Amino acid sequence: MHTAANNDRLKIALLNIHGLIRGHDLQLGYDADTGGQTLYVLELAQALSKQPQVAEVLLITRRIVDDTVSADYAKPLEQLNAKLRIVRITAGPDQYIAKEQIWDFLDTFADNLVDFFRQQAFLPDILHSHYADAGLVAANIANQLGIPLIHTGHSLGRVKRRRLMASGLELSQLEQQYNIGRRIEAEEITLATAERVITSTHQEIEEQYELYDHYQPAQMRIVPPGTNVQQFTPPTGKELQSGLFKRLTRHLYSPEKPLILALSRPDKRKNIIGLIEAFGQSTVLQQRANLLIIAGTRDDIDDLDHGAQEVFHELLVAIDRYDLYGKVVMPKQHRRDEVPLIYRIAAATKGVFVNPALTEPFGLTLIEAAASGLPIVATGGRKKRAK
16 A cells, blocks of 8 residues: 555545535535535545645545436546545445434445555545544544544534524434434544544634543644635626526516525525514515525425425415515525625625524635625624633
């Protein structure tokens, strides 16, 4: 196997097991597992592959052979550039499954990934896992092969359990719906193994990771989220003449009004319903602005997963209850490469971006909106701890 001993340049393996990952046209918002984390990990892999001190990057995920999703996700290998490949490992059922159902197959994933490394004569110098499922696999491999592990949690099970129990859910419901105990156990194992843990903020270290038995703040490093400022830029003045503006606003009574923009996947935690209700209860807002909600993509709501169906049902009922027709639009389709223009369109109308999420561990959309010259409104939620 090739190691850093005979090549000074690093070989890095990034693990992101759940969700839908490919090198083009990311299906962000397809479900709760295909959001900002997916984009972050792909862009991280692409950025690492451009570094001169990096020899090779593998982005490792689960192989999916399923007629309900693109055949792209069944390809064992996808070459993105000379130094970057997506590697899809077979483990568990062929079909696409949510991250909460993936735990039983992670041992097989780890075994098959080690086999892949041996067949390819590829031993990474660094493993970088993303989320608890990848953390568990990477911890297993790190212990087997003696490879340093870096971990990024993106969100944490103990925090989620505390928040959902505070909202009234019973622990038995959490176990049934989220397998929360297995997730927390995986996070503890990962934290005990990782040589570095990457966080976005001090708050994440001080108020979230401190809930864990294997809390080691000295091992944690803050890397604030960023965005591509060549892609996300302020408006030029031509955005309101674009075909996309006309498509987005064609059902509005007064398309010239400022746009209140919300952009997220259709997930209850994103609290889109709170924004619609606030808009519906304010005659002043309705007189002064329109509401544009970008909530993933869909062909038929009934074909979405149960959680997304519930969200859209809530949203449509609220639009009807407050009679917001002609004042709210929720387009069915958009492409990822249209998102920068969507922000610029909202900015050009002198609108605002709103993130009403109940919790937001990462906040990529806030950074994208700010880079696009769009004022932002976001929910708070951080409480000061008693000393």
